Amino acid sequence: MNNKGELTDEVPGVVIAVIGILMIAGLVGLIIYNISVNQENENAKNILNVVYEHVDLIIKDGNEKKQITDGQFAVRGFDKAKIWAGLVGTWYLMGWGKNDASRPDKCAIDSCICICKRKSTYLQVTKPNPLNVDCQTNGYCRAVKADKFRISTLPEGNPTDGSDQVLYLDHPLQELDVTFVPSSKSSDGDAYLAIIKNGADYKT
Amino acid sequence: MENKRGELTSSYIGAIIISVVGFLILLAALALFNFGEYNQQQVCQLSVLTRATTPSAIQNYVPLRCTTEKICIVEKNSDECTEFLGEKEVDKIILTGDNAKDSLIIAKTNADSMFECWGMMGQGKLDLFSGGYMQSIGLKQGQSTCVVCSRIALAPSVKAKKAVLENVDINNYLQTQSPNNGAATYSQLFKNDYGTQTFSKLDLTKPGSVIDSSKLKEGESDGKYDLRKVDVEIDQTNTEITYIFMQIKVDSVTDTLKNLGSSAGVALAGSFAISPVTTLRTAGTIVSSAPAAIVAVVGSLAVVGFSAYNADKSQVAAAGYCGEFKSSDTNSKGAVGGCSIVEGMPYDFRTVNKLCSSIQGNP
Numbered sequence: 001m002n003n004k005g006e007l008t009d010e011v012p013g014v015v016i017a018v019i020g021i022l023m024i025a026g027l028v029g030l031i032i033y034n035i036s037v038n039q040e041n042e043n044a045k046n047i048l049n050v051v052y053e054h055v056d057l058i059i060k061d062g063n064e065k066k067q068i069t070d071g072q073f074a075v076r077g078f079d080k081a082k083i084w085a086g087l088v089g090t091w092y093l094m095g096w097g098k099n100d101a102s103r104p105d106k107c108a109i110d111s112c113i114c115i116c117k118r119k120s121t122y123l124q125v126t127k128p129n130p131l132n133v134d135c136q137t138n139g140y141c142r143a144v145k146a147d148k149f150r151i152s153t154l155p156e157g158n159p160t161d162g163s164d165q166v167l168y169l170d171h172p173l174q175e176l177d178v179t180f181v182p183s184s185k186s187s188d189g190d191a192y193l194a195i196i197k198n199g200a201d202y203k204t
Numbered sequence: 205m206e207n208k209r210g211e212l213t214s215s216y217i218g219a220i221i222i223s224v225v226g227f228l229i230l231l232a233a234l235a236l237f238n239f240g241e242y243n244q245q246q247v248c249q250l251s252v253l254t255r256a257t258t259p260s261a262i263q264n265y266v267p268l269r270c271t272t273e274k275i276c277i278v279e280k281n282s283d284e285c286t287e288f289l290g291e292k293e294v295d296k297i298i299l300t301g302d303n304a305k306d307s308l309i310i311a312k313t314n315a316d317s318m319f320e321c322w323g324m325m326g327q328g329k330l331d332l333f334s335g336g337y338m339q340s341i342g343l344k345q346g347q348s349t350c351v352v353c354s355r356i357a358l359a360p361s362v363k364a365k366k367a368v369l370e371n372v373d374i375n376n377y378l379q380t381q382s383p384n385n386g387a388a389t390y391s392q393l394f395k396n397d398y399g400t401q402t403f404s405k406l407d408l409t410k411p412g413s414v415i416d417s418s419k420l421k422e423g424e425s426d427g428k429y430d431l432r433k434v435d436v437e438i439d440q441t442n443t444e445i446t447y448i449f450m451q452i453k454v455d456s457v458t459d460t461l462k463n464l465g466s467s468a469g470v471a472l473a474g475s476f477a478i479s480p481v482t483t484l485r486t487a488g489t490i491v492s493s494a495p496a497a498i499v500a501v502v503g504s505l506a507v508v509g510f511s512a513y514n515a516d517k518s519q520v521a522a523a524g525y526c527g528e529f530k531s532s533d534t535n536s537k538g539a540v541g542g543c544s545i546v547e548g549m550p551y552d553f554r555t556v557n558k559l560c561s562s563i564q565g566n567p
Contacts, residue, residue: 012216020223027231036267039566046292046567053290073287074553076352076567087265154553172350172563173553 040078040088045140047075047169048115051093051151052142054178055113059145071178077169089117089138092166093151094131104136110143113151115169131166152177244271248324248565256330261337268332270324270565272446273354275317277310283359287444287551299362306368311377313356314548315390317447319383321353321546322394325449328544333451333564339518341464342511346454346518346542348525350560352567355551357444374548446551450559453542454522460515461508525559 050073058071082088096103098111107114116131116139135141153167154175167176242250248270255266274294276285281298288294297313299306325332333349334340362368378390455463476483490496519541526543549555556563 013219016216016219016223020227023227024230027227032265032267035269039267039269043567046290049292050290057286057289073289074551074556076563079562079564081347081562155557171553171557172560173551173556175553 036087043076043078044091044115044117047091047093048113048140048142050075051113051115051176051178052144054176055144055151058178072175074173074175075169077171077174079172080170083170090168090170091115091117092168094135094139094166095144095151096132102132104132104139104141106136106141107143111145112141112143114139114141116140150177150179152179244273245320245324247271252324252326252330252332255332256326260331260334260340263332263334264336268351268564270351270353272352272565272567273317273320275313275354275356276359277313277356277362278359279361279365283361285357285359285444287355287357299368303365303367304371306365307371307373308377310358310368310372311374312381314374314445314447315377315381316383317354317356318378318546318548319390319393321351321447321449324353325351325451325544325546328451328546331451331453334453339514340455340460341467342460342514345514346452346521347561348450348452348521348559350448350450350556350563351565352556352563353447353449353546355444355446357551444551445548446556447546447548448556448559449544449546450525451542451544452522452525454518455515456519456541457512457515460511464508464511 054071054073078088078091083090093113093115095113096107096111098107098109103112104114106112114135116135118134118138151167154177155171248268251267251269255263255268258266271293274288274291275297276283276288276294277297277299278285279299279301281296283296285294297309299309322328335344335346338344339346378394380389382389383393472483490500522542526545545559547559549559
């Protein structure tokens, strides 16, 4: 009887210890989560800045030879294993022309390039939102002055379901290639493109 | 009895209050702690140590806060490296105009980057990418993981200075010079207490020049699975060089199966502790029913087989990355156990992705 009483007396202590451990574990988890999410967003913004600056250079220069040397550059993608584990989102590059009515509101009246995030996994697995909603709610966009250029990547991103013109950033290192695309050459094409569409007149 | 109960209750309330206050103090301390006072290298080292001391099963959840250092070698301060367009915090190294001195400055910049990378990532002594719990029980294959320590690019005007680039000899610099004017050279520091060193002839002026691995010299490791390679490949058409730390660590098939067995044992014990009746009843059902027993045996064998297959594949992968390095210790697992490498290479997706299945840290 006494033993039973002693055991019962220990219960609140154990409960307090468990609650304390859970609180500390939760705090540590929250700190790590915040660091990770902030860093993920920072990395995405950095990639967009790098892409934007190269696009800007190509637009300003307009020199075909310079495009070959300055239009190719490498960016760090997001870790595929972490994407599948749900630890980071699925990030991709996407572009809209100023005449494209479906572009995100944050593009305002301009053409824009965006880096956007699917929260869970790849597009072919789950499609909770149209791309412009992704970019509006979970993405960053920058206005660009030109309407027609192409950004392609090597190695190619994870396959899409075929209907989305997006460029996944899911390799350790990816080469991006920014070029002007004259209308007459619009049918050439890599399979996965991020394109600034000039309204409906250019689509690969 | 009632009194005793009352006393206990008040003491527990006191304990709860102290715990909550302590927790709030901890929260406030964390909120007030200023990480900004630390430079990038210190923050990286701190995160490396945190990860290395975290149990391997949850290591992947500890973020590595290592940011790639970007160095642009220029003739004058107004020069820019197009490789770093849009990048933040690019450090500039300004050349003097004296060809001989400039060659040394370029060599020193590379040697320092390599040395800092090696030191920052724990000199190959720390397990940073052990693959987590799933890899330890063989349900996931081991893979190489990298941290891009630094990127070094030349401004266009420097790329044009053939007389300077021709005389850049990074390997000679590593073997004859010392970091921070100390007594030991870079190569002695690399070699002394840990790892393997390899050097090769480097020709900055030849397009597409790469090392000839047959000419590499090899040192000795201290016998642990960690080995280190210091190696430079340059491609003149892409004069951006990156220094990368790569680590792959895998368990042997036997160890993996032991881990799997231990995990199964713990799961069974846990199940028994939580619900002994249900556990025994389920075990009884499996033993008494032939189809259930067959399914259980076949299922177990499949899991064991899958685990062994992954462990074997992981070892093959590790040998692929680390195979050219040998350990002097006969007890060592050798290349199949994994290795740590610091390597210089062109910042090119084909080259980098060949070495790195995944990259951690910040760009």
